[in-house]
Amino acid sequence: MVLKLSFACWDYDRMKAIEDGRVRPEGIELTFLNYRVEETFFRQLRFQEFDVSELSLSSYVLTLGQENPPFIALPVFPSRFFRHQSMYINSNSSISKPEDLKGKKVGIPEYQMTAPVWQRGIIEEEYDVPINSMHYHVGAIEPSEIERISKVPHSLPPDVKVTPIERGKNLSQMLEDGEIDAIFSATRPSSFDRSPDVTRLFPDFKKVEADYYQRTKIFPIMHVVAIKRSVYEANPWIAKTLTKAFAQSLEMAYEPLRERAALRYILPWLEDHVEETQKLMGDDSRWWKDGFAENKHVIEKFLEYSYNQGLAKRKYKAEELFAPNTLESFVL
Known part of the structure; x- marks a missing residue:
């Protein structure tokens, strides 16, 4: 019997193989709903409309402080971003x-x-x-x-x-x-x-x-993938299965970046950018990495900030954020 689940997420390159069906989670029929992040966050956090969704990392951590936390996350990070570049000033402000x-x-x-x-x-x-x-x-x-x-x-x-x-x-x-x-x-x-x-x-x-x-070694995590806790508790096996599928989809996102016969993206110097990024961040040719062990230090730093800034009710351990059966790495 196949379990039918809805999945709301933006159509990132690392999610494309999930969206177009090249990767299908075993035993799951996943309906991909392509929404921009603000719509997904609002509808999921207010109304819990989706079985699985992309969620703001900060908002997800705040839900853990509720009496009955509604979600449980996977160590899958659809959005990451260095944020120094997103701080803007007025040059007349003596800064x-x-x-x-x-x-x-x-x-x-x-x-x-x-x-x-x-x-x-x-x-x-x-x-x-x-x-x-x-x-x-x-x-x-x-x-x-x-x-x-x-x-x-x-x-x-x-x-x-x-x-x-x-x-x-x-x-x-x-x-x-x-x-x-x-x-x-x-x-x-x-x-x-x-x-x-x-x-x-x-x-x-x-x-x-x-x-x-x-x-x-911190590449800041912005979003996680989270499952409605009621869905997860009824079917705990889906956490591992979905995590494996997302890992396969992420791996397939690297393929067009390595293509040299013709440019898959409208970036004339794509190869130079890839080589530069790989030299800085990709000790194994991969710089965007999901998984708990690989990102534990990043999650711990965010949890430290969230608590110190008066948001999280207590300083959570990184392990507390994720489904227990997704904490160990596995080989595809």
């Missing part, structure tokens, strides 16, 4: 280095959002800028976005100032106008493209991020 953020007004979409959790943690740990030394202004990045409302309830530390922006305003314009000094986000504010005053905190972000990785 020339990260340490100058002390006392500044920083716009963020949501306090609990994964990207700002990483960014605040990195700024504090690497540049000695305490989290409570900045004043956070929360709201939409762009005027086209709906009002940002935290999808998972959470508390705030008493010494951290978080202020919602006025209705009708947006962080991108506020940064351009100098009403705030910086933005920590996942997306690039449109004011970066139109205003000479809006620049990156780290103009040489690629060098900074490469140095960060060389020192820490």
Whole structure:
């Protein structure tokens, strides 16, 4: 008997083989629902519409503090991103280095959002800028976005100032106008493209991020794949089966990057980028790695940040996030 499950996720290259059916989890008929991340997160966290879905790492960790945690994760990470490049400043705000953020007004979409959790943690740990030394202004990045409302309830530390922006305003314009000094986000504010005053905190972000990785071996995780706990508890075998299928799909994503007869992607110097990335991050020719053991140090660092920033109710162990039968690595 085949188990039918729905799976909501964006159509990343590492998920393409799952989406188009080249990889089929054994004993599972998986219906792939291609939604952008904000829609998936909202529908899953508010209404639990899908059997399996991509989820914000930060939001998922917050759900673990609920009386009956609704999800259990797999060590599968569809989204990862170095976040130094996503910190923007107004050049008139007397900010020339990260340490100058002390006392500044920083716009963020949501306090609990994964990207700002990483960014605040990195700024504090690497540049000695305490989290409570900045004043956070929360709201939409762009005027086209709906009002940002935290999808998972959470508390705030008493010494951290978080202020919602006025209705009708947006962080991108506020940064351009100098009403705030910086933005920590996942997306690039449109004011970066139109205003000479809006620049990156780290103009040489690629060098900074490469140095960060060389020192820490951390490639920040943004999202996990999570199963509704009720579905998992009724069918615990699916955690291992799905993890294996996702590993196969990830492996197949490398194939077009190695193709040399014709370019599969519209990047003229793709080969150079692949070689550069592999030299820095790919000790075995693979730089994007799922699996618990390979990523335990990354998860532990995020959990440290989440707890220190007043989000997680306690400092979880990395093992507590994932289905027990997915913690051991296996060979495909």
